[in-house]
Amino acid sequence: MNQNIEGFSKLVENIVxxxxxxxxxxxxxxxxxxxxxxxxxIGLSNYDRGFTLKTLLAIKIHNEYTTNTPRREVHKILAENGGGQIASTYRKxxxxxxxxxxxxxxxxxxxxxxIEAIAREACSKLREYSASTFLVGIVLDREILERELEIIVKHGSDSTESIKRELKREIGKAIMETCNIQPDFAKPDVVLVISFDREFNYSISVEANPIFLTGKYWKNGRNISHIPWYTRSGGKKYPISIQEFIEYALKDLFEAEEVVIHAAGREDVDARMIGSGRPLIIEVKKPKRRSVPIDQVNSVLLEKYTIAPIRVEVYSESSRREIGLIKETSKQKKKVYRVSIYSSEPVNPSELQALEEFFSNREIKQRTPTRILRRKKDRERRRRVYTVKTYMVSNRVFEALIHCDGGLYVKELVHGDNGRTTPSFSEYLGKKLIPFELDVVYVEDVK
Ligand SMILES: [Zn+2]
Structure with a gap:
């Protein structure tokens, strides 16, 4: 027991x-x-610790004054640097x-x-962004960190907490109490970044995490790109893109800063995307409204169908992780295309029947198409055609339904791209063929 008391007195003496x-x-x-x-x-605030230590120092100063030779110069410095109760003891x-x-x-x-002022301001920002969860990030001017580190290093203190940690904890706690909102360390709706300059003035910035929605789109018209395409002169190459359409429909609904899309592959600008539709993930950036029901999103998207032949449906909330997933898996997914073909010379039904048989389960070698060589590296890829079904419209026009691997260049499969794609319909029939309409009718689901 005595040993305990002795140990504790030693501890207090050391700390003081x-x-x-x-x-x-x-x-x-x-x-x-x-x-x-x-x-x-434990369970004490640093303020309480500091206050107690200063009280003990004030008692010590008074004790020295009454019993020993007073060290007035030291007491004065302590009063100036400690303020509060030390200063009033010194004065007395x-x-x-x-x-x-x-x-x-x-x-x-x-x-x-x-801390309370920061919490009040933070709460009004959290309300502005309709956040139901938050996380606090602290950014401190380097000088503040250096000043703190200097003291720790000089006095060899191994019992400190960093100012960053204290601010993070105290501000987080105050926000929870002020606006009754929960922190989320993994997936917060909003991250509040509180920055302190060298004079310890603060500012709060908001990083609202994006909302991700899974869905599908259908392009019932042609000359619609995925994202806006600009010409060199800065004009737009096509009047509307899927992304602009979705942004136009959803930006105001979510009070968002920007809306972008991540699709499972893409079709040519002049190809329609019909039938099954193509999976995509919509990313709503910096939304101020977070809890928009899926039904409402869908009805707004449907309303906007009148401005462009684009249909979009959303199904559920998603995450950033799923973007990579749909992009990666879409490459392995099979597709069905419908293509209308004009032939320079007449074709007959038996030629088309032979073509169907020849291209059944056939591997196709394709060098990068001439039309995209400027954008993509010249390399060879191999893709498989599983089935081809043809429909003769006239002796120079026929349609083909092509079931094949994702990533096969269908126009090149038809016209051969000057031998860069082989075998091709054109090569097989020995006739010049022009694919004049292309539709994607089926994209295998990514899940
Ligand atoms: Zn301080």
Missing amino acids: NKAESILIEYPLCNSCLGRMFAKYG IYGEQIEPRKCHICSGKLGETL
């Missing part, structure tokens, strides 16, 4: 002495002094007013008042 030697060198507020001793005690015993100095780390700004 250390606090004294820190305060002789640096002016510190209660919180910043307390933080140097954050590992002592020496009858001298002193001007306390500002905290070396936080300029005296850290404290309940500051």
